[in-house]
Amino acid sequence: MGKFKTRNGLLVALTAKDGVTGWGEIWCNFPQRGALGRMNLLQDTIAERLLGLEFYEFDEVRPKLEADFSRMITHTGEYGPFNNCFAGIDTALADMAAKRHGQPLSQFLAADTASKIPAYASAPNVDDLEKSIGDLIQEGHTAAKLKIGFQPEKDIKLVDKFIKLASGRLDLLLDANQNWNVNDAISIMDKISNYPIGFLEEPLHAEAPLKDWAQLAQSISVPLAAGENISTRQKFINFIDQGGLEILQPDVAKYGGVSGALTVGETAIKHEKRCFMHYMGTGLGLAASLHCLAAINGGGLMELDATPNPLRTELGTLDLTLTNGFLSIPDGHGHGFTPDPIALKEMTIESFEIN
Structure with missing residues (x-):
């Protein structure tokens, strides 16, 4: 897609009449100033619909917003930004609901939850691959994902180099x-x-004909994975039934939020596939993603960004200590990540508040 020139984050905090606040994250990795555009959309168009909104279950709200704004989304062609905002709102409401019940988010969502989640390091520095591999092993990683797809011969050499340097570790x-x-x-x-x-x-391409995906799945032995750019449950089902997809990778900040991720997880289990969580954002969305995987409880892997990002490591408290490749589920009620007020103030470029 391109290189990150900046690391962006867009957070949403919703407070109910009883004073309980829930936090969510809205996907805004691209373009470089994508956070500002989505914030304006939230402020100018969506936020007013949330004021005084009454509902019984947190997962009622996102479908209502999708229906209420369906004509505007079609008219503007802003499918992605609208749904990114809805995802962040869904996560904030899930956080709020779990806090109100005095439970960690995963336990609020499911009775039988995982206590730890296997993770993999995403996008290690390939310019000094030997050092990157050594650092990842030292940090407790047991798996890593390389970004390829740029130059075939270079990709093949990179894979060969990784295998030799990692030596099975x-x-x-x-x-x-x-x-x-x-x-x-x-x-x-x-x-x-x-x-x-x-x-x-x-x-x-995520919108390539499903017959092409199926042809590839039948031609190679490596399981195919996708999901960050698949926006609905029905599209995931189509990929499974017609495209040979084995690993489903929802992104909690991009499409669906917490309720959407759970739906994808349920779909994966029903079709005897696996659900991993895609994630390249702040610590907040990472915490929510871990709780989603714990609630799905299907052994799915968590993507853990291997590149420096203060929004992941300094915005709030999140234990990212790896033990034999596993991460712990964040403690506390809700998803367990509340931005530190001082860090939030220092990192904030723009903000708004509506009462």
Whole structure:
């Protein structure tokens, strides 16, 4: 997609009449100033609909917003930004509901929850791969995902180098960033077919014909993964039934929020597939994602950004200590991540408040 020139974050805090506040995160990684556009959309158009809104269950609100704004979304063509905002609102309401019940979010969502979640390091620095691998192992990682899909020969050499340097100490996962067509994907994967690869993420454009996805799935032995750019439950089902998708990767800040991630997890289990969480944002969305995986309780992996991001490590308290490749579920009521007021003030560029 391109390189991060800045690390953006857009948080939403909703407070109910009883004083309980829930926090959510709205996806805004691209474009560089995407956070400001989504904030303006939230302030000018969506926020007014939330004032005085009454509901019984938190997951009633997102479908209502989607229905209320459906004509405007079609008229403006702003499908992504609207749904990114709805996702953040959904997460904030889930956080609020769990706090009101005095429970961690995962236990509020499900009776049988996982106590820890396996994670993998995402996008380690390939310019000094030997040091990156050593650092990841030292930090407790047991798997890492390489970004490929740019130059075939360079990609193949990178995979070969990783396998040799890791020497079996890190499992290898791949993300081709939607860069290949089906013939290129088959050709490249054939050249690295002798290597153990845990999954291949987004080898094709997310809107490529499902028959191309199915052809690729039938031609290689590596499981196909996708989900950050799949926006509805029905589309996930279509990918499973017609595209050979094995690993579903919802993004809690991009589409659906907490309730959407749970729906994807339920869909995965029903179809005997796996649900992992995609994530490249702040610590808040990461905490919510961990709770989603704990509630789904299907052994899914958590994506843990390997690149520096103060919005993940300094905005609030979140224990990212790895033990044999596993992360603990955040403590406390709700999703367990409340931004530190001082850090939030220092990092904030723009904000608004509506009562």
